[in-house]
Amino acid sequence: MRYKLLQEGDIQVCVIRHPRTFLSKILTSKFLRRWEPHHLTLADNSVASATPTGYMENSISYSAIEDVQLLSWENAPKYCLQLTIPGGTVLLQAANSYLRDQWFHSLQWKKKIYKYKKVLSNPSRWEVVLKEIRTLVDMALTSPLQDDSIHQAPLEIVSKLLSENNSLTTQDHESIIVAIAPLLENNHPPPDLCEFFCKHCRERPRSMVVIEVFTPVVQRILKHNMDFGKCPRLRLFTQEYILSLNELNAGMEVVKKFIHSMHGPTGQCPHPRVLPNLVAVCLAAIYSCYEEFINSRDNSPSLKEIRNGCQQQCDRKPNLPLRLLHTSPDLVSQEATLTESRLKPVIVTSNEIHVEVERNNTANQKMTAGVGNDSEPNLIDCLMVSPTCSTISIELSPQADRILGCYVEILKMLSDYDDWRPALASLLQPIPFPKEALAHEKFTKELKYVIQRFAEDPRQEVHSCLLSVRAGKDGWFQLYSPGGVACDDDGELFASMVHILMGSCYKTKKFLLSLAENKLGPCMLLALRGNQTMVEILCLMLEYNIIDNNDTQLQIISTLESTDVGKRMYEQLCERQRELKELQRKGGPTRLTLPSKSTDADLARLLSSGSFGNLENLSLAFTNVTSACAEHLIKLPSLKQLNLWSTQFGDAGLRLLSEHLTMLQVLNLCETPVTDAGLLALSSMKSLCSLNMNSTKLSADTYEDLK
Secondary structure, X not given: OOEOOOOOOOOOOEEEEEOOOOOOOOOOOOOOOOOOOOEEEEOOOOOOOOOOEOOXXXXXXXXXXXEEEEOOOOOOOOOEEEEEEOOEXXXXXXXXHHHHXXXXXXXXXXXXXXXXXXXXXXXXXXXXXXXXXXXXXXXXHHOOEOOHHHHHHHHHXXXXXXXXXXXXXXXXXXXHHHHHHHHHOOOOOOHHHHHHHHHHHHHOOOOHXXXXXHHHHHHHHHHHOOOOOOOHHHHHHHHHHHHHHHOOOOOHHHHHHHHHHHXXXXXXXXXXXXXXXXXXXXXXXXXXXXXXXXXXXHOOOOHHHHHOOOOOHHHOOOOOOOOOOOOOOOHHHHHHHOHHHHHOOEEEEOOOOOOOOOOOHHHHHXXXXXXXXXXXXXXXXXXXXXXXXXXXXXXXXXXXXXXXXXXXXXXXXXXXXXXXXXXHHHHHOOOOOOHHHXXXXXXXXXXXXXXXXXXXXXXXXXXXXXOOOOOXXXXXXXXXXXXXXXXXXXXXXXXXXXXXXXXXXXXXHHHHHHHHHHOHHXXXXXXXXXXXXXXXXXXHHHHOOOOOOHHHHHHHHHHHHOOHHHHHHXXXXXHHHHHHHHHOOOOOOOEEEOOOOOOHHHHHHHXXXXXXXXXXXXXXXXXXXXXXHHHHHOOOOOOOEEEOOOOEXXXXXXXXXXXXXXXXXXXXXXXXXXXXXXXXXXXXXXOOOEEEOOOOOOOHHHHHHHO
């Protein structure tokens, strides 16, 4: 039978005390007194003669209890415990046998744990200490008490023992770790014990203890930990453990097998906390590689200095300006004199200089102008490098370089699992890396594999994370596009990202407008080289009238006509424009209803058969049309009422309608697969008066927003 360990206030008893012998008779009246955590309290009733009874008031320490026994002889007091103390005995009477046994085991545990604390607080011979630790562990494992503190108390005792004795040999370390290993199977190690484990991983990474003992401990941490912020040393221990695996002969192959063991053999990882915990460990490890650069930038103490107590401003070095700094006093004069000297590579070490990569003078003027309206320069503006700074590289220490390589490889491994990729993309979408890492060519080059995996994933929840997390911030799309600090190719990754975004639901005026404003040059260059996605982008810019400048339009047309694929798609665009003019010519019906079971192709054929410039009411109810028909619907300039009841029209179509059908007044979306993502786009349709969203996936929050 299992019992709960008694805590403060759990014992309410009738106490009978006699200095020499037990009474065969117990008073029937009950006296209640709460049990204190570190002692029992007894009361002497001066009115009683030989058998005083009453409240427990005089304390008796657990160390003073010589013995605890259950009364089992015939005619013994019912449900009583016998406590033997110097000078007498004490009877504790419980209400039932279960409560009596609970008291018995709790008192036994408290008595023994205080004994071990005393024995292990002043160790003399380590052979005896090791034996006592094993006995303590066995006692915790075999105890009938069911409480977290049963296993945590021995771990805390051992943790304190190790922190107070720094002269232990490596063999002693491993013997103690093996002794407490059974307790670690179902319990997180305390902070001080984590520090001891970290030290062992750093000093003996090839020890078998790391593989045999630490592996199940780290697996449990990754599966069950909910917040590393509450116990950062658990994260640090996990980080050091993974680095110790990387030090083995097989290196990253061992790490890869460990990651696979955490995911499991199936296509879906059964433990939802594994991925967030692994990403948290990776981010912290990568941050630590650039910690000295970061501290020199913001003048904040490092983790090492915090542990050493250096948190006062007077203990820090003078604050450094946010620009390229060097110990050489004539750096400014060097920058002002020779262009050749600017183009020479500058090696940035953590001991000498700090890098804050700035954009060219135009970007700096924009940043200066934005100070007045409290706008901060965005990340990419800070990282867009001019020729002056484009050759700057950061040189990490060998240890930091190994850490960086290991944890970037882990991010690559995580991106290879299909079920983990959506959550990984969401976690990395805010770009949770320091600017020093993004200015480091090696880091961005290695991380490019992860971004490529996001760009190749057909799921919208994955590749949509390439864009910024909110307006005004930059995302991976901007960082790896031509002109971004992370772009190390001729735009292949940029084209891949644009292709997957255009193939999803981002074929919108807003997205095309952002490309025209910021990336028109790279788009034209890639189109000139025959990239079909960029040719399509340029054609859409012309079709949706994104480009206002006539000279720019002519340049785009010249670019399209310079390649075979561009010439073919431009001819198709011209044909569509002629058909559009014919379609929008005044005339034709004002109301139109398609037969049920009609498809997108049927609607396209119908609209290509004449003029529909007067069409105001179109019913596609109970047809098989999808979001693809939106490209035809947006060509109807006079459309005011649209019925899509019980169709397969989805979010992508709604986004197109919201940008083009500005005169739409009535829209019926009943029994369509639209979700909040598409319905929110309708908030820009100011002329909309009636909207039917029955039997859709509309949420209460979106409903309130649309109201």
